[in-house]
Amino acid sequence: MTRAIQFHNHPFRFLLYLEWGLLAVAIMGILTTPPLREMARRGPPNVPVNTFTQWPLFTVGCILLFGLLGLYLPTQGFWQRLGHIALQVVLILVASGLMLRGARLFPFIYLVLVIRSCLMVGLMGRVAVTGLAFLLFMTTLGLKFRGLGGRIPRPIRHLIGSLQMNLIVFFGLSLVFTLLLVNALLNERTIQNRLQKANEDLQRSAAQVKQLATAQERSRIAREIHDSLGHSLTALNIQLEGAIKLSRRNPKKSQALLLEAKRLGSVALQDVRQSVATLRDKSPAKDSLHIRLNALIDTLRTSTGIAPNINLQLLTPLPEATNLALYRIAQEGITNIVKHANATAVDLSLIADESGTRLLLRDNGRGFDMSQTSTGFGLQGMRERAQSIGGTLTVNSRSGEGCEIRLVVPG
Incomplete structure (x- = not known):
């Protein structure tokens, strides 16, 4: 004590x-x-x-x-x-x-x-x-x-001496017994205190793990909503704005934009269903990474008219978690290009081989100030996804000089 x-x-x-x-x-x-x-x-x-x-x-x-x-x-x-x-x-x-x-x-x-x-x-x-x-x-x-x-009479002294010796031995044993008994009690109390402290530490750790798991799950749901619906709704909004502007001057073009908006609405609905299925621990059928990236590129062409330079070389199979992270990072980057970049040229490169996986997304748009935008939720989500698959994400941008997103995942 x-x-x-x-x-x-x-x-x-x-x-x-x-x-x-x-x-x-x-x-x-x-x-x-x-x-x-x-x-x-x-x-x-x-x-x-x-x-x-x-x-x-x-x-x-x-x-x-x-x-x-x-x-x-x-x-x-x-x-x-x-x-x-x-x-x-x-x-x-x-x-x-x-x-x-x-x-x-x-x-x-x-x-x-x-x-x-x-x-x-x-x-x-x-x-x-x-x-x-x-x-x-x-x-x-x-x-x-x-x-x-x-x-005391002499004949009884011998008996008294034997009694004295017996008392000494009995008392010595009593002292040893008392010492051992109290030591055992103290050791038991020490063990109980340690167990109680360990139990309290375990409860605190369990509470912290629960809080951390809750925070991670909330962050994951937020990333899913931001990356999937954010991209689809952004493209949908652009198509609707174009359709409104061309509704009188070019009805045919406006109708084409409305049809594309309808398609993007269906994509957004599918993203919602997929997110709900993921939250319920159900694994819906998923397209390959090639197909999903091509769908992103088609959205980029339709929304901005840009024909990107594409280099996709998936020479080795990747885990589904890595495929999803690569797709979401590319999706967030393309969404930012559509919404903010005002670019005329886009380069998309994805190479996966035995040495590792390398993703590059680059545009020649207006760029942004890293000191003001580096804490945005989109960039934060990309960094979290890169970290979840053991990769390193690098974002380079300056005002008026475009933006470059580079992801490297060791093999």
Whole structure:
């Protein structure tokens, strides 16, 4: 833990309650010890009675202070933790020394010290505190039995010695069990915290992936609508404008433009159906890249009267995703030429062989300022499509010098 352990953030509240219970048993044992009550009532020779009456209360005070220290356990700072443990040891020594004068021995305070050390220090510190608690108990027990040695008959001393050894072994095992138990609890809590953190990270990652997938899907739908319908509706609008202008002067030409507009409307409707089918994960029958590019070129001829220079060499089959990206990039470029370029010459080159795929679309129109138009949605969509197939898109243009779109996809 990075913060000091207090009552409100104690990792194992039941251990704190266990401490209070053990200390309460020790206090009740001190206050109900018959020798102390008798000594406090009569007092030994040459010793004032009030001195003996203060022994139990002073011992209880030490244990209460020891219990209050459990409400604040530092977990950071070497000297702060060492000082806290040292103060607990001093209180145990004082209480143990007073209990040697007739009170019962209560090893619970040593167990409490070990439990607290597990919450404050690392593994080596816990082992050191456990060893210190064992030495303190063994020393206190030895002094206790040594004080009783003069009042115990000689035949019973051997039995007392065996009892002392058994108590030492039993208490040592109790300390080891307490150390292992608290370590296991701490390890389990650490694993739970890690799992909880991993679960939270996983949920955040899932939310981010969901947001990213939603954004990508929205971007894909926007590109489909912009590239397909944008091109068809642009050409349709040009045909309708021409038909309106020629409706009186050249009715036959106007009718031809209207027929072309009707065809473009059908193309736009087909694009809508294809986009809907794509959104529903259905794969409609698709024409080859040659046919689709030729349809674009026909639209360019009809809309602008330009006969482009074409060089299509598809020497190796391409994945459908690559075909679609190439078609959409060429479609967006031709749409921009029809809408904005006012060009008189267009070059379209597409070469696909083992070394890679190269697309070039160039016009001699009025061009544009890259610093003002490079963030447009059409150019952004072309760059995204090029990136999706691992290609590099380069757009070069200056005002009055036309525009050149170059795509290179490594083989």
